[in-house]
Amino acid sequence: MTDTETPNTRAGFVAFIGAPNAGKSTLVNRLTGTKVSIVTQKIQTTRFPVRGIAIEGDAQMVLVDTPGIFSPRRRLDRAMVASAWGGAEEADAVVHLIDARSHIASEGTSGTAADRRSAEDTETVIAALKQSGKQVILALNKIDGMRRDTLLKLSQDLFATGVYGEVYMISAETGDGVDDLKQRLARAMPEGPWLYPEDQSADVPMRVLAAEITREKLYLRVHEELPYAAAVETTAFEDKPDGSARIEQTVYVERDSQRPIILGKGGQTLKWIGQKAREELTVLLDRPVHLFITVKVDPRWQESRALYAQFGLDYDA
Structure with missing residues (x-):
């Protein structure tokens, strides 16, 4: 039990599913009011479920930002998709973004x-939801500047699939x-004590974050220049006496290339990456950070069980 528990509190899990780049990470960051999930212009950015924590009135919501659901081809793809569906199955509420x-x-x-690939991935999600018989909340994202009649028709068409209980335009x-x-x-959260302290905004191991x-x-x-062929592993995290x-x-x-x-030329690109990461980590940890990054070539990094374990993914999915 936490100090915030009262007889009327609610707490539970919310899973966000959808095609890659639907905006799940941005939405989780918005709901929590802080950055708990990384957001870039690359699709499939989120590789593991990130648990952000949001509070609304007497309810505490643990927000699971799942990896985008798409047609898996490689081992990592299969692990990411399995993780996404696993997050949805265990949640008290599911939002299809x-x-x-x-x-x-x-x-x-x-x-x-x-655009076409995103629509195909959305159809994959809808088909799976039909098969599961699970009704979820539909959230139409990125509505800025769109005509209302266009949005209304889209929501009606999607609602007709029978897998949504309600729709929100956001x-x-x-x-x-x-x-x-x-x-x-x-x-939608069930009654019960809060799962985390009131001032905690995420449940992510610091090494992973x-x-x-x-x-x-x-x-x-x-x-x-770089396709999805890179991973980052925190190999050491040490608290210094100072x-x-x-x-x-x-x-x-x-690949070597x-x-x-x-x-980068003269190591300038890696220096920029390290500087920006260090600046953000310094704010996040509220203390000085000394960050050391090395780059290694490993054609089989996607077969590394250790990396899958770091991100909580099932290697054998």
């Missing part, structure tokens, strides 16, 4: 390959409509 703008674009001639980026969704999720922050900076800097933290990390890439991309 759809990128409304991308979904509409996929139906027209101006739609990109990414913008995770601006916060439009998010408060209404948050209040609805709070009402540190690795994710560095990976975010990596993709922010080299997203054009109160600072010493963090050692390894960036794994699959990818290492110079991350290093």
Whole structure:
């Protein structure tokens, strides 16, 4: 029990599912009011469920930002998708987040390959929900600047699939409509004591969060040149006597040609990545951080059981 427990408290889990790049991480960050999940322009950014913690009135919600659901091809893909569905099965409420703008674009001639792929992944989610018989909340995201009649038709078409109990139109980026969704999720939580202290905003091992922050900076800097072929592992995390933290990390890439991309000319790219990650970690930990990053080539890093264990993924999924 926590000091915040009262006879009327509620607490439970909310899972956010959807195609990659639907905006799940942005929404979790918005609901918690802090950064618990990394957000980049690359799809499939989230590789493991991140638990953010949000409070609305007497309700505490543990928000599970699941990896995007898509058609898996590699071992890592299968582990990520299995993790996403696992998060949904265990939740008290499930929100299916759809990128409304991308979904509409996929139906027209101006739609990109990414729009069509996102729509296909959404259909995969809907088919799985039909099979499970589970009704979920639909949230149409990225509605900024869209015509209301267009959004209404989209919501009606999706509602007709029979897998949604209700629909919310939101913008995770601006916060439009998010408060209404948050209040609805709070009402869905079962009665019981809060699961975490009131001032805690996330339940993520610091070693993992540190690795994710560095990976975010990596993709922010080299997203054009580097495909999804890199991972970051925190290999050491030491509390120093002077109160600072010493963090050692390894960036794994699959090919020799990818290492110079991350290093950059004269090591400048890696220096920028390390500086930005260190700055954010310093604020997050509220103490000085000494960050040391090395880059290693390992064609089989996606077969490493240790990396899967770090992120809580099932290697054998």
